[in-house]
Amino acid sequence: MHNSIIIDAVPLQTENYRVSRWIFLRTMGVIYLIAFGSLWVQVEGLLGSHGILPVKDFLGAIQKQIGAGERYWLIPSLLWFNASDIALHLLCAGGVFFSLLLILGIAPAAVLFLLWTFYLSLSAVAQDFLGFQWDALLLEAGFLTIFLAPLSLRPLKSADEPPPSRIILWLLRWLLFRLIFSSGVVKLASHDPMWASLTALTVHYQTQPLPTWIGWYAHQLPVWFQKFSCGVMFAVELGIPFLIFGNRRMRLIAAALIAAFQGLIMATGNYCFFNLLTIGLALLLVEDNGWPRRLRRRFSEEGNVRKRGSSRWITLPLAGVILLVSSVQMLGIFRRDLPTPAGFAEVSNLLAPFRSINSYGLFAVMTASRPEIVIEGSQDGITWVPYEFRWKPGDLKKPPGFIEPHQPRLDWQLWFAALSSPVDNPWFLNLCVRLLQGSPQVVALLKDNPFPEKPPRAVRAVLYDYRFTDFVTRRATGQWWRREYKGLYCPPLSLKGDA
Numbered sequence: 001m002h003n004s005i006i007i008d009a010v011p012l013q014t015e016n017y018r019v020s021r022w023i024f025l026r027t028m029g030v031i032y033l034i035a036f037g038s039l040w041v042q043v044e045g046l047l048g049s050h051g052i053l054p055v056k057d058f059l060g061a062i063q064k065q066i067g068a069g070e071r072y073w074l075i076p077s078l079l080w081f082n083a084s085d086i087a088l089h090l091l092c093a094g095g096v097f098f099s100l101l102l103i104l105g106i107a108p109a110a111v112l113f114l115l116w117t118f119y120l121s122l123s124a125v126a127q128d129f130l131g132f133q134w135d136a137l138l139l140e141a142g143f144l145t146i147f148l149a150p151l152s153l154r155p156l157k158s159a160d161e162p163p164p165s166r167i168i169l170w171l172l173r174w175l176l177f178r179l180i181f182s183s184g185v186v187k188l189a190s191h192d193p194m195w196a197s198l199t200a201l202t203v204h205y206q207t208q209p210l211p212t213w214i215g216w217y218a219h220q221l222p223v224w225f226q227k228f229s230c231g232v233m234f235a236v237e238l239g240i241p242f243l244i245f246g247n248r249r250m251r252l253i254a255a256a257l258i259a260a261f262q263g264l265i266m267a268t269g270n271y272c273f274f275n276l277l278t279i280g281l282a283l284l285l286v287e288d289n290g291w292p293r294r295l296r297r298r299f300s301e302e303g304n305v306r307k308r309g310s311s312r313w314i315t316l317p318l319a320g321v322i323l324l325v326s327s328v329q330m331l332g333i334f335r336r337d338l339p340t341p342a343g344f345a346e347v348s349n350l351l352a353p354f355r356s357i358n359s360y361g362l363f364a365v366m367t368a369s370r371p372e373i374v375i376e377g378s379q380d381g382i383t384w385v386p387y388e389f390r391w392k393p394g395d396l397k398k399p400p401g402f403i404e405p406h407q408p409r410l411d412w413q414l415w416f417a418a419l420s421s422p423v424d425n426p427w428f429l430n431l432c433v434r435l436l437q438g439s440p441q442v443v444a445l446l447k448d449n450p451f452p453e454k455p456p457r458a459v460r461a462v463l464y465d466y467r468f469t470d471f472v473t474r475r476a477t478g479q480w481w482r483r484e485y486k487g488l489y490c491p492p493l494s495l496k497g498d499a
Contacts, residue, residue, distance in 0.1 A: 019288040019295055021148060021164040027280040028145055029102035032115050034273045034405045035138060036095030039122065039130075042409060043092055045441040046129045047122075048085045052410070052430045052442060055125045056083040074353050077121040091118050108149035116142040116356075123355060128427050129409045134274035136358040137179065141277060143356040144171050147315055167315040169284060171322055176281040177241045178330060179360045180258065184237030185333050186361030198230040199223070200366040206468040207367040208269045209415040210391055210408075211400045215268035216480055219468045236261045248287055255285040270391075272407035321347070322357055329359040371418040372466040373489050377435065377456030381492065384460065387435070388447040389414075393466050396479040410445045418463065422490045429493075432459050436495045461490035 047055045059080065062071050072080060079087055095118045098111045120139055123130040148168045187195040194200040205211055205219040221229075236257060243254035259282050262275040288296055325348055328340055351357055372393055376384040388394050391403050392411040410431075417425040434442040438455030464483040473479060 016288045017164050017169060017284065019291045020284050020286050023291075024280055024283050025105070025108055025145070025149055026103050027276075027283065028112070028142065029099050031138065031273050031277050031280060031405075032102065032119070032142070033096060033099035034276070035119065035135075036092050036099060038272065038406045039409075040089070040092035040096065042445060043088045043122075044085055045439075045445040046409060047088055047126055048441055050434070050437075050439045050441045052434060053127050053129065053427050055079055055088065058125055058127065059083050075124050076353055077124040078117065079121055079125055083125075088122075091122055094118055107153045109146055109151050110153070112142060112146040112149055116146060120355065124353065128413055128425075132272075132274075132407075132412070133358075133360055133362060134272060134277065136355050137175075137274065137277055137360070139355045140175060140358055141172065141281060143354075144168055144175065147318070148172070165315050167312065167319050171319055172281060172284055173244050174323070174326070176258075176278070176285075177244050178326060179278065179281070180237055181241040182330060182333060182359065182361040183363075184234055185330075186364035187234075187237075189333055190364040192365045194366040194368065195230075198227040200363075201226040201230045201233075203368055204363070204366060205268055206466075207370045209412050210270040210403060212268055212270060212402050213399045213480070216400055216468050218268050220471065233261075244285060248290075251285040251287070252290055255282040258282040266404060270403045270407075272403075273405045276405060321351075325351065325357045326359075329357075333359070333361065367419065370466045371486065372464050372483070373414050373418045374462045374464060375432070375435070375459060376462060377451055377459045378492075379451075379457050381458055385450040385456075387450060390447045393481055396481045396483065397477075399480050408445070418489070422461075428461075428490070432461075432490065432493050433495070435459050436493065458492045458494045460488065460492040463487055463489040 043051075045051050047053055049056055059075070059077075062075055066074065078091065081087075095115060098115050098118070102108055102111045102115065116139065119135075119142065123135055123139065145168075148164050150162055187200075192200070194203070202219075202223055205215040208215070240254050240257050240261075243250040246254070259279045262278050262282075265271065266275045324341070324344070328344055328348075370393075374394060375387045377387065378384045386394065389408075389411050391401065391408045392414055393400070413425075413427070417428050422428050431442065436455055436457075436459055438451070443449045463486040465486055466481050466483045469477070469479050469482050473482065
């Protein structure tokens with residue numbers, strides 16, 4: 001008789017991400033809830049019939065210039081069927097409702113498709129007000145997440161959920177890589193002297209669109225620490241993304257460092273849901289074994305070995321198109337004169353209206369100063385009274401506040417407008433017209449109305465240079481800001497007949 005050794009059959013340990021997928025889907029539900037809810041309270045003043053950029057007027061102008069088939073593709077929006085104020089409210093309300101369903105796990109794939117469609121419908125017609133990088137990021141992440149979600153109509157027991165598609169998981173990691181890495185590359189590719197000398201953070205905290213009071217304190221730190229912090233930032237943005245494609249430990253380190261980095265950004269500046277969405281994407285780097293045991297117990301592996309997620313006949317072609325377009329976009333950051341594959345321009349232009357394959361990169365060139373627009377109204381052309389905004393700097397004694405995850409989109413857009421001229425921002429003249437008309441929907445976007453009885457006969461915009469104060473000045477005066485008059489941004493305007 002031959003001696004024999006009996007070895008129990010132990011299955012090979014495989015990576016599993018069902019816990020991470022479960023957490024990520026609910027995180028996406030929360031982010032969509034924030035995005036739609038934040039927009040809902042502003043939508044009529046921004047895009048309504050008496051708002052700054054009325055959707056009805058925009059679509060009407062497009063309709064006169066472009067044929068039916070082409071305009072529906074170039075401006076993919078449900079608002080083509082009805083562009084009323086009620087329709088705007090219904091899209092936002094529907095987004096809030098479906099976000100809650102996603103958080104509850106009800107029909108996740110179908111709900112995610114509707115959320116993506118609703119947000120695209122609003123983004124496609126909002127022009128300046130929904131053109132931020134996080135709006136594009138939400139659409140791209142939201143589109144991919146449709147194929148990550150289980151194809152079920154009712155909430156499944158955790159143990160019955162099929163494993164997530166590995167292809168879609170990889171595409172979401174590729175999205176996270178592009179987001180972080182591109183942010184570092186654009187700073188170097190711009191040849192901006194402040195980034196090159198590591199001095200950008202000596203001004204960043206006070207010149208970013210909407211800083212926080214913690215940002216005021218960060219601005220007071222010594223120059224050597226600001227340079228050190230800038231170096232750490234480059235290490236995170238240019239080095240950490242490569243850990244995304246490493247082994248389990250590397251991915252866990254990447255997730256922790258990315259989350260910590262986004263937390264620091266949230267502490268010093270208000271970037272609405274951008275940081276939360278980036279952290280959400282980082283959660284998908286954590287394998288199920290990295291989560292607490294109590295949470296893992298809900299996701300037994302029994303009966304799930306043969307279950308599949310999204311069909312590969314859908315996800316493989318999708319991955320091919322996304323990799324082609326996004327890779328060429330990334331290479332374009334390094335050199336804009338690189339030749340592109342044959343037919344690439346046609347494919348890219350065909351997909352561009354859907355805003356779901358995007359290039360990224362914030363603060364390529366550091367804004368060294370902070371020009372700030374102060375809008376004023378007058379009844380007699382002699383005494384001018386300022387309009388005070390809720391969040392953007394105005395009153396020198398008002399401390400920078402925490403607004404995130406809400407985004408006051410008019411306050412944000414005024415930051416961009418101050419860097420150019422009214423000619424470059426036609427919406428700004430529309431804002432002035434609405435203030436002259438006393439539009440309740442637009443005035444509601446401001447902190448208060450200095451002309452409650454009747455609208456002003458004239459409005460103008462004055463430009464100031466704003467800077468943070470220091471400890472000595474704030475103790476003596478209570479001011480968080482100091483400012484210097486730079487001149488008129490926009491001369492006095494009046495409605496025809498009121499001049």
